[in-house]
Amino acid sequence: MSATSQTATTTDYDALIIGAGISGLYQLYRLRQLGLRVRVVEAGTGVGGTWYWNRYPGARFDSESYSYGYSFSQELLQEWNWSEHFAAQPETLRYLNHVADRFDLRRDIQFRSRVTAAHWDDAARSWEIALEDGSRLRGRFLITAIGPLSAPTLPRIPGVEDFRGQSCHTARWPHEGVDFAGKRVAVIGTGSTGVQTIQEVAKTAAQLTVFQRTPNWCVPLHNAPITDAEQPAIKANYPEMFRRCQETFACFLHTPDPRKTFEVSPEEREAFWEQRYNNRGFGLWQGNFSDIQTNRAANEELSAFVAKKIRQRVKDPKVAEMLIPKDHGFGTRRVPLETKYYEVYNQPNVELVDIKATPIERITETGLRTSEREFEFDIIVYATGFDAITGSFDRIDIRGVAGRRLKEAWAHGPQTFMGVMVEGFPNMLMLMGPHTALGNIPRSIEYNVDWVTGLIGHMQAKGLSVADARPEAVAAWTEHVKAVGAGLLSNEISSWFTGVNSNVEGKQTRIIARYSGSAPAYRAWCDEVAAKGYREVALG
Structure with missing residues (x-):
């Protein structure tokens, strides 16, 4: 795919979002509030992400249902009744479809659209993505809402x-x-x-x-x-419950x-x-x-x-x-x-x-x-799991400035700024990327989305069109991620936490793939960057 090619099928958007799961839906909702023209591209035939693809028997939350749903809309919180303390996949998928319908999100989502490549065009200051069917789309911002566990792997067994x-x-x-x-x-x-x-x-x-x-x-x-008797108490307690999720180590x-x-x-x-x-x-x-x-x-x-x-x-x-x-x-x-x-x-x-x-x-x-x-x-x-955290990025040919491949940039482990940005890949913003705080994922998603929306809103207000993480900021964040992971027994173990998957070529060596500190500490770092005017980001 040529980084500068235009075809009859090319459409321009302010932002392109890859994935219509929990991250992609909320990011679409927030960018609409900024008045942006947004297109979500989704490989599946419906919304839901994790809860669309993982419909195996027994699939369900292991975070409490009421702590897992979106917190951004009081009306949504009050109108939705979870039936179990840990909801099964069919109920969760119904919930996410309800969210998509309630906020009229589907009109900006393009289904059956698997992204094969995403290239930065420096001259046009935009991203061009290629879909499996050969069509292409352009957008000023590329937002990845592809999830840390979305690239399934089969075992390397003959036959x-x-x-x-x-x-x-x-x-x-x-x-x-x-x-x-x-x-x-x-x-x-x-x-x-x-x-x-x-x-x-x-x-x-x-x-x-x-x-x-x-x-x-x-x-x-x-x-x-x-029970019906428990529902009013759960709904009355939402403000306190979400406050607690903000305070706890992993949300x-x-x-x-x-x-x-x-x-x-x-x-x-x-x-x-x-x-x-x-x-x-x-x-x-x-x-x-x-x-x-x-x-x-x-x-x-x-x-x-x-x-x-x-x-x-x-x-x-x-x-x-x-x-x-x-x-x-x-x-x-x-x-x-x-x-x-x-x-x-x-x-x-x-x-x-x-x-x-x-x-x-x-x-x-x-x-x-x-x-x-x-x-x-x-x-x-x-039930052989996923090529976790970086795997969903590896499956897309992502190229930044001068055609540099993201997979090559991360050959020895991810280098990011707050898990949201990668130096040399301007205007690419990652939701739940490597080095973000995981934990109770929807709570982390909402924070990630709000931070990204804040950065884009700041750029709008200042008339800026390009944002790229400064190399020194990436180095500082990556070192911080390594430092907070030091001494953790989990980082001594080969698992998806440390980016190891024996079924994937080249992923047998442990790396620091996630942020191991507390969610409040992660948010404090990100909040300070925003409060000081994004000095760690090269804006232009």
């Missing part, structure tokens, strides 16, 4: 294309669904999506075989319906206890962990003692507590040991929340296979073969 039964990745689930009743089913992967899928498949499959490479520490979700309703693990007696510690284990949501992970993620001995104590729970819940001691992680401590990887997940392995129709001990050698026409035996299946489910 994936050979299987003659039904197979699907959890993130590309058939819209018509999959019927597991009476079928022989394989699920490959036991991360968050695998855990949720396994719980559901086990209910109806004639035989479920779970292929596990790395066990994960999972804790109970404790979901429940929201969850849970935040670390200020005490350290060994400052309390063993009895107090056990009681505290019991209480957290038996309460809803991420309390045991996000609401634990303040040194759990930095003190190895403290983390080992907590890991032993959760291991004891697994042994209590799984009847076969050998299977229980297979389900207990030995290579990482509790919370150093993303913690899946579950509903009777461990009890699934007590069922006679469920088998667990350790593929570190007996690796999968090949997918066959009728199933798969490990180093130990052959399996026959009707259905194979790949």
